[in-house]
Amino acid sequence: MDQRARPYRSVLYIPGSKERALEKAKTLPVDAVIFDLEDAVAVDEKENARGILKDALANGGYGSRMRIVRINGLDTQWGEADAKAAASMDCDAVLLPKVESAAQVDALAALVGNKPIWAMMETPRGMLNAAEIAAHPQLTGFVMGTNDLAKELQCRFRADRLPMLTSLSLCLLAAKAEGIVIVDGVYNAFKDAEGLKVECDQGRDMGMDGKTLIHPAQVEVANAAFAPTEAEIDLARRQIAAFEETEAKGEGVAVVDGKIVENLHVVTAKEILAKADAIAALEG
Numbered sequence: 001m002d003q004r005a006r007p008y009r010s011v012l013y014i015p016g017s018k019e020r021a022l023e024k025a026k027t028l029p030v031d032a033v034i035f036d037l038e039d040a041v042a043v044d045e046k047e048n049a050r051g052i053l054k055d056a057l058a059n060g061g062y063g064s065r066m067r068i069v070r071i072n073g074l075d076t077q078w079g080e081a082d083a084k085a086a087a088s089m090d091c092d093a094v095l096l097p098k099v100e101s102a103a104q105v106d107a108l109a110a111l112v113g114n115k116p117i118w119a120m121m122e123t124p125r126g127m128l129n130a131a132e133i134a135a136h137p138q139l140t141g142f143v144m145g146t147n148d149l150a151k152e153l154q155c156r157f158r159a160d161r162l163p164m165l166t167s168l169s170l171c172l173l174a175a176k177a178e179g180i181v182i183v184d185g186v187y188n189a190f191k192d193a194e195g196l197k198v199e200c201d202q203g204r205d206m207g208m209d210g211k212t213l214i215h216p217a218q219v220e221v222a223n224a225a226f227a228p229t230e231a232e233i234d235l236a237r238r239q240i241a242a243f244e245e246t247e248a249k250g251e252g253v254a255v256v257d258g259k260i261v262e263n264l265h266v267v268t269a270k271e272i273l274a275k276a277d278a279i280a281a282l283e284g
């Protein structure tokens, strides 16, 4: 599958120590799973969770869902052992929390070999260094950590996320400049589907690839919000057809629904169709 088109609409956190939830994930229509060894695992459970997770991944059953293991920070007592364990786990990427520099990604790369690395972006210094972190050659994805970010910014949670927009935008710019994936932070009120939809729509409008989630009840909302709509697919097809006709006449600008269509709009239209095809392939 074209990695640029690969869907990341729903990225569900699962505590690495919760065997029931690890099983449940195999039945959920999520595009990716973050198997967590960090904040969702109690201190007394850290060592145990590593073993449970290694076995769960070895047993398989996660299908085409992208499998990402979030380790503890390398500055904690568990980080190095987590990284070494993750290197031998049957997973697709290792996620490092609270990344603040490319040097920290280097340190993880030295422990996990050539496994792709993702970065949690969740501190003010991380935001300021987003460009160098995104540019690391082994780095393939950003995950926004909006809970830690709010804590560090000492800001309030607001429905419009005004206090976070600068941070979200800095990471978006860095991710898009390097062509890596970027998924939005979690919505803590996991029983509030309406509030989740508003936040998903905002993230989608901004250019996020998807949303991190904490509960199965959130999956459907995120999958809908980050998939191209029927109207977008229909418009994309008509734009491509109209532009081809225009090009055949030796002209460079078509008009669809009263709006101009140039070759750059055709690029976006083709990306929308590729994303729709990738979702259909995943769901099929």
Ligand SMILES: CC(C)(COP(=O)(O)OP(=O)(O)OC[C@H]1O[C@@H](n2cnc3c(N)ncnc32)[C@H](O)[C@@H]1OP(=O)(O)O)[C@@H](O)C(=O)NCCC(=O)NCCSC(=O)C[C@H](O)C(=O)O
Pocket: 012, 013, 014, 015, 020, 021, 022, 024, 025, 036, 039, 040, 120, 122, 144, 145, 146, 147, 148, 149, 185, 186, 190, 213, 214, 215, 216
């Ligand atoms: C929030 C929860 C503690 C709620 O758990 P629970 O009370 O068990 O929920 P339910 O009874 O409604 O569960 C129904 C069934 O669904 C399964 N379940 C629940 N959560 C998950 C999940 N995340 N993945 C898979 N399956 C899940 C239950 O096992 C039930 O299954 P069954 O009995 O078979 O029907 C809980 O949802 C939870 O722990 N969520 C994850 C929390 C988490 O991972 N937090 C850390 C990530 S957030 C973060 O750190 C972001 C970042 O770093 C930042 O700074 O922002």
Ligand SMILES: [Mg+2]
Pocket: 039, 097, 120, 122, 145, 147, 148
């Ligand atoms: Mg965090």
